[in-house]
Amino acid sequence: MMGGELARPDVDEGEEGEHGVRIGELSRRTGVSVPTIKYYVREGLLPAGRLSSPNQASYDASHERRLRLVRALLDVGGLSVAAIREVLDAVDDTERPVxxxxxxxxxxxxxxxxxxxxxxxDAARAAVADLVERRGWRVNVKSPQAEALAGALAALERVGHGTFVELLDDYADAAEKVAGVDLAxxxxxxxxxxxxxxxxVGTVLGDALLTALxxxxxxxxxxxxxxxGGPEGPVAREASGEPGAPDGEGRGSGPDAAA
Amino acid sequence: MMGGELARPDVDEGEEGEHGVRIGELSRRTGVSVPTIKYYVREGLLPAGRLSSPNQASYDASHERRLRLVRALLDVGGLSVAAIREVLDAVDDTERPVxxxxxxxxxxxxxxxxxxxxxxxDAARAAVADLVERRGWRVNVKSPQAEALAGALAALERVGHGTFVELLDDYADAAEKVAGVDLAxxxxxxxxxxxxxxxxVGTVLGDALLTALxxxxxxxxxxxxxxxGGPEGPVAREASGEPGAPDGEGRGSGPDAAA
DNA sequence: TGCAATGGATAGTGGCACTCACCACTATCC
DNA sequence: GGATAGTGGTGAGTGCCACTATCCATTGCA
Structure with missing residues (x-):
């Protein structure tokens, strides 16, 4: 009950008291369509609302928060629904030790x-093992994380950029730094x-943040x-100039994108 | 003509002289199935082979390299076929200035x-503009890169982790560092x-590398x-221990993953 | 009474990355 | 001269995925 501005226009739509809101309001607040919310509930990404009648359920702030999390992992993090379910299953498992x-x-x-x-x-795995030992990292070289790293290195090798590994320690410096900050x-x-x-959140959205940066x-x-630094100013222009820069991007975007 | 080990078992399969190899050999070398190669050609990810007869084409080293690049962008970089086509179209455009x-x-x-x-x-965009000015970055705040950053920040805010922006400068330090190395x-x-x-390659695979690290x-x-540092050793174990670490990952992987 | 909205369920949609089936043809082996 | 494997090209089909549409009986509310 309560809350919906169309169902109950007399009630302030901003507050939901102790019960929470119905699916329509949840949809309105998050921008996720009602059928999609239902779909997420079915898929186990979102707990069902608390039923007060056979066909009346209410959703509280925790549902809204969870829904936003799902959308963030989906849209920004690029995770699949199945991956999100797995991760959230782990998140919700209050039995097991943290x-x-x-x-x-x-x-x-x-x-x-x-x-x-x-x-x-194989060569990439060896390089990863070297790196781990060289830096004294306390990690298992057979972990999925290490395997992912080896996969990226192997792809570089296959594509003819094997020399990229020479940057590995610089990359590792940066990774260590952000990881420390994340922890804190x-x-x-x-x-x-x-x-x-x-x-x-920190892992997935932090990835997006770091790559964008x-x-x-x-x-x-x-x-x-x-x-x-052409005619106008150095900042916030279309970055005219003479990029020709190798690895990076030449300019921010097309000249028209700034208009 | 030439090359195929089944079609011409008398010729060394490792060399292709001036003409190149046929599609079967290209498939064998890269691990990409013949139909998939044909599909990539159709989709414009890979140039067609040079025809010597109506139904005989030969592929050279550049095709092989390009094919490996496509697979790397697809598998490791996570790009879509459409995105890869767009990027490669830009790569192949030899007319325009670099x-x-x-x-x-x-x-x-x-x-x-x-x-x-x-x-x-909107708030995130403002934060990005602040960051850009604070660091004196010569970038257009309306560029896709800046928009992507704003998108990630907005997602953090929406998900209740707005305070994550406090780490922005640490992240930016790390990003600056790797970008400089990339350029060099x-x-x-x-x-x-x-x-x-x-x-x-540096952008896409570098992303994968950095996130894995x-x-x-x-x-x-x-x-x-x-x-x-449990009973065994500190490194290359299953990382037993007491992670309980907030942002990071607790351990490398499940105990069984190391077996 | 009337009607929008709800929970629940099944079926369908559109996109994507292939994959299959088929064709006429060719290269090579015997 | 077969026989056979391989080829380029093309249209149709596949499986997966993230929704989305449709329908239903029930409900809250004016």
Whole structure:
């Protein structure tokens, strides 16, 4: 009951008291269509609402939060519905010890397909093992995370950019740095309940954040190295200039994109 | 003519002279099925082979390289076939000046869907503009790269982790660092032809590399902060320990994954 | 009374990355 | 001269996925 602005126009739509809102209002607040919410409930991404009648259920703030999380993982994180379900199953498992749940969630997030055995992959695994030892990392070289790294290195090798591995330590420096910051962030935030959720959010959305920043930094590095500072100003223009920058992006976007 | 080990068992299958190989051999070398190669040609990801007869075409090393690139972008980079076509169209455009092509390729790689207007997005855009000014980055705040960053920030905000923006500068430090390294790498590699390709590879596979490293670093940070060093050794075990680490991953993988 | 909205369920949609089936043809082996 | 495997090209089909449409009986509310 209550809350819907169309069903109950006399009630302030902004508050839902103790019961929560119905599906239409939840849809309105999150921008997710009603059929899609139903679909998520069916798929186990979202718990069902609390039934007050055979056909009246109410959704509270936790549903809204969860729904936003699902959309973020889907849209920004690029996870599949199945992957999200797996991760959230781990998140919701209040029985198991926290560290186990964290590990499982992390593994789920890193899991990739394997593919057939391959010389490049073997070499990449060795490079990963070297890296881990060189840096003294306390990680299992057979973990999904290490396998994902080996997969990326093998792909570089196969594509003729095997020399990219020379940048590995610089990349690792950067990764270490952000990982440390991530840890500190999460350590001061959620206590126990939202902890695993924080881990998932930080991992998935942090990836998106970092890659977006890297691309932006590419643009800047190009402009800086090859001189942009044309007639107008150096910043917030279309970045005219003479990029010609190798790895990075030449410019932010087409000249018209800034108009 | 020539090349096929079944069609011409008398010829060494490892060399293809001046003409190149036929589709079957290309398939064998890359592990991509013949129908799939045909599909890629149809979709414009791969140029057709050079016809010597109405139904005999030969593929050379450039085809093989391109095919491996496609698979890398698809499998590791997670790009769609349509996105790959767009990027490669830019790569192959030898008419336009290099810096324009680079910018276009970069924009294609960063392009995301927009979604409806949103308060969180507006705030995120402002945060991005702040960041850009604060760091003196020479980038257009309306570029796809900046929009992608705003999208990630907005998602964090919507999901209740708005405080994550406090880490933005640490993330930006790391991004700047790798971007600089990327630039130096590409500057010393390909001259002009492979330059744009290097940019694409570096951007896409570099992303995969960096995120894999971040996750690995999470595992290490957790183990380091919460102590793993159990009975056996600290490294290359299943990372037993007491992760309980917030943002990162608890352990490398399940105990059985190491067996 | 009337009607929008709800929970629930089944079936259908559109997109995507292939994959199959088929054709006429060719290269090579015997 | 077969016989056979392989080829380029094309249209149709497949399986998966994230929804979306349709329908139903029931309900809240004016």
């Amino acid at each position: 560290h186990k749940v964290l590990g499982e969630a992390a593994d789920r997030l890193a899991a990739r397909h394997v593919g057939e055995p391959d010389a490049a992959l 962030y999460a350590a001061r935030s959620a206590r126990r309940e939202g902890l695993v959720e924080s881990a998932v 890297r691309r932006l930094a590419h643009v800047d590095a190009s402009a800086r190295a090859y001189g942009d | 810096h324009k092509v680079l910018g276009e390729a970069a924009d294609r790689l960063a392009a995301r869907h927009v979604g409806e207007p949103d308060a969180a997005l 790498y590409a500057a010393r590699s390909a001259r002009r032809e492979g330059l744009v390709e290097s940019a694409v 971040r996750r690995l670093a999470h595992v290490d940070a957790s183990a380091r902060a919460y102590g793993d």
